[in-house]
Each structure stands twice: as structure tokens, then as C-alpha cells.
Amino acid sequence: MPGSLLFLSLLSSPMDLSRVFSSASYSLLPVRSFYCSLAFAHKTLSTTSHFSRGLPFLRSSCYNKPQQLSNQSSERGWVSATRQNQVRNLAAANAASGSSSIMEGATKLQKDENLRVYESTAALTKDLAEFVAQLSNEAANKRGAFSVGLSGGSLISALEKLGEPPYVESIDWSRWHVFWVDERVVKKTHPDSNYKLACDGLLSKVAVPPEQEYAINDALSAEGAAEDYEAILKQLVKQGVLEISANGYPQFDLLLLGMGPDGHVASLFPGHPLVNEKQKWVAHLVDSPKPPPERITFTFPVINSAANILFVAMGSGKADMLQRVFGEEVPHGCLPAQEVFLSHGKLIWFTDKAASAKL
Numbered sequence: 001m002p003g004s005l006l007f008l009s010l011l012s013s014p015m016d017l018s019r020v021f022s023s024a025s026y027s028l029l030p031v032r033s034f035y036c037s038l039a040f041a042h043k044t045l046s047t048t049s050h051f052s053r054g055l056p057f058l059r060s061s062c063y064n065k066p067q068q069l070s071n072q073s074s075e076r077g078w079v080s081a082t083r084q085n086q087v088r089n090l091a092a093a094n095a096a097s098g099s100s101s102i103m104e105g106a107t108k109l110q111k112d113e114n115l116r117v118y119e120s121t122a123a124l125t126k127d128l129a130e131f132v133a134q135l136s137n138e139a140a141n142k143r144g145a146f147s148v149g150l151s152g153g154s155l156i157s158a159l160e161k162l163g164e165p166p167y168v169e170s171i172d173w174s175r176w177h178v179f180w181v182d183e184r185v186v187k188k189t190h191p192d193s194n195y196k197l198a199c200d201g202l203l204s205k206v207a208v209p210p211e212q213e214y215a216i217n218d219a220l221s222a223e224g225a226a227e228d229y230e231a232i233l234k235q236l237v238k239q240g241v242l243e244i245s246a247n248g249y250p251q252f253d254l255l256l257l258g259m260g261p262d263g264h265v266a267s268l269f270p271g272h273p274l275v276n277e278k279q280k281w282v283a284h285l286v287d288s289p290k291p292p293p294e295r296i297t298f299t300f301p302v303i304n305s306a307a308n309i310l311f312v313a314m315g316s317g318k319a320d321m322l323q324r325v326f327g328e329e330v331p332h333g334c335l336p337a338q339e340v341f342l343s344h345g346k347l348i349w350f351t352d353k354a355a356s357a358k359l
């Protein structure tokens with residue numbers, strides 16, 4: 001079978017292959033994986049031999065230096081070898097969804113517009129606090145409320161300056177409505193809870209009214225918690241706390257995001273079916289490759305409807321992935337962090353020198 005696929009790839013043009021797979025649904029994983037394996041095989045051949053002159057349609061893919069993922073993952077210890085193989089197999093997303101071409105060119109992200117590089121963590125966190133404070137003032141003045149979505153991870157420590165002078169006094173915290181872009185389905189007191197992380201790192205130090213901190217219902221299943229959270233968002237849209245975008249999704253004033261070492265964002269992981277979710281505002285998963293497995297997450301349409309998105313990526317562990325995010329556009333589903341893009345509104349990556357060393 002692999003032999004016949006290799007043969008197929010040698011004979012087919014890119015368009016031939018996309019026609020073959022364009023009608024396949026995402027559920028045709030074996031087919032997709034097979035196509036991806038083929039792409040990965042080509043990548044390996046093309047970087048090591050005269051095969052590099054053939055099959056140009058596979059050059060632009062998410063298979064560059066897959067070994068770098070394992071270097072990064074050893075730091076965090078949760079990206080398994082299986083997961084790395086899945087990441088390598090992600091060209092299937094392109095083949096089956098037809099929503100992004102493997103041959104497309106540069107990413108829409110522009111270094112001069114979407115990237116800031118700071119000399120030190122202190123400089124980054126100060127500017128980040130300044131930026132958030134300014135957005136908070138603008139939203140509070142404009143509509144009397146500021147809706148903010150938080151992720152977990154190292155992002156929260158990067159926000160700690162907001163809990164210190166001058167911001168702790170100057171920001172009108174009573175206008176804040178705090179949401180979780182993604183949350184682990186655990187008790188709120190559990191060490192894995194993103195709510196607990198944000199409370200310990202920021203919310204316990206500032207005066208956001210507790211009823212405006214929208215934690216998940218931790219008594220529910222993952223599915224129930226996602227449905228419940230979406231219902232809360234819909235209610236808040238009705239009440240005018242959340243605005244609605246032109247395409248009918250909630251429009252948060254600000255989403256604060258981090259990026260995982262595999263390029264995931266929120267709890268949207270490379271190759272996971274949820275990268276294609278368009279109906280739900282909030283979805284659940286029970287198979288997160290990053291523990292814990294049960295989570296809820298905002299979907300891409302909601303993330304990409306925000307008024308502003310700030311990413312934080314610090315440290316050398318983010319360098320390879322950041323290079324990919326700002327590099328060539330990769331197939332749909334391969335690199336979720338690259339698919340976060342605002343056609344209206346500001347999207348800025350706050351990075352330090354170590355994270356942006358390869359840009």
C-alpha cells in the first residue's frame with residue numbers, strides 16, 4: 001500500500017491529489033493519514049536526495065524539522081511520540097477539507113504589524129499591561145464593559161503586572177467581564193484549573209466583581225460544561241455585555257492567548273477535528289493530547305471574531321514554532337496558532353528575543 005501511494009504521488013499533480021481527497025470528510029482519517037504519511041515521506045526524501053527536484057506541491061507543509069518538536073516536547077513532557085506522528089500526518093487536513101491549499105504562499109501574519117520583540121520579560125510584561133489597560137479604558141468608555149478571554153499556561157504570569165501599581169488602581173476593574181478561552185474540566189480548586197491559575201496569578205489581586213468572572217460549571221461533564229458555557233455567552237450577548245460580530249459570533253474586546261509547543265492555541269490542537277468546528281461557539285474535547293484530557297474551548301470562528309487578540313510567547317522553547325507561525329502558510333489544521341487571524345482588529349504577538357530568535 002505505501003508503495004502504491006508513493007507511485008500515486010509521483011504521477012499526480014497537486015490538483016489531482018486534492019481532487020482525489022477533496023470529497024473525503026474529516027472522518028476519513030485513515031485516508032487522510034495515508035496522504036499525510038505520503039507527504040512526510042516526500043519531505044524526508046526531498047531534503048536528503050535528488051528527489052528534491054520533484055513533487056514541489058509538497059514542499060510547503062508542516063513537516064519541516066519534525067525533530068524540533070521532540071526537543072520542545074521534552075521540556076513539557078506531554079507531547080508523545082504518537083502525537084508527533086499525528087502532527088507529521090497533518091497534511092490530511094488540507095487534502096480532505098479543501099479549505100486551504102498546501103501550495104498557498106506566505107502566512108497572512110506580518111512581522112512588522114503583528115510581532116513585537118522585547119529585550120526582557122520585564123519590558124514585555126510592562127508593555128503588555130499598558131496595552132491591556134488602554135483597551136480596557138477604550139471599551140469601558142465606549143460601551144461600559146470590557147470582555148476579556150483568558151487562556152492558561154505561562155500567559156497568566158505575564159499578566160501579573162496588571163495586579164500591581166499603577167494598573168491595579170488605574171484600571172476600572174468593575175467594567176471587566178472575564179471569560180476562559182479554554183478550560184480544563186476539573187474542579188475550580190484543582191491545580192489544573194485555568195480559573196484557579198488566573199485567580200491565583202491575577203484575579204485575587206484586582207477588583208473584578210466575582211459575578212463577572214465566568215468560570216465553567218465544574219459539576220458538569222465536558223460536553224455539559226461546553227453547552228452551559230455557550231448558553232451563558234448567548235445570554236450575555238442578549239444583555240449587551242458581549243457584542244456580536246457581523247458574522248454572528250460573540251465579539252470579545254480582547255482575547256489573551258498562549259501557544260503550545262505543538263502550535264496549539266486555546267484547546268485547538270493540530271489535526272484535531274475541533275479545528276474545523278464552525279457551528280458551536282464553545283466545544284468540548286475528551287482527548288486533549290495535553291493533559292488533562294477533558295477540556296472546553298472557544299472555536300476558531302469565535303476566536304477570529306475578537307476585536308483584539310494578544311498572544312504571549314516567551315522563551316527559547318517557542319522559537320521553532322514561532323518561526324513556523326510566521327513562515328510559510330501550512331495546511332489547514334496543521335498549526336492552529338497560524339490560523340488565528342483578525343481581518344478587523346489588532347492581533348499582536350508579544351515575544352522576547354529568545355522566542356523570536358529564528359525569525
Ligand SMILES: O=C(O)[C@H](O)[C@@H](O)[C@H](O)[C@H](O)COP(=O)(O)O
Binds near residue numbers: 152153265266267290
Ligand atoms: O489550558 C491550556 O493548556 C492553555 O490554555 C493552553 O492553550 C496554553 O495557553 C498553551 O499551551 C501555552 O502554554 P504555555 O505558555 O505554558 O506554554
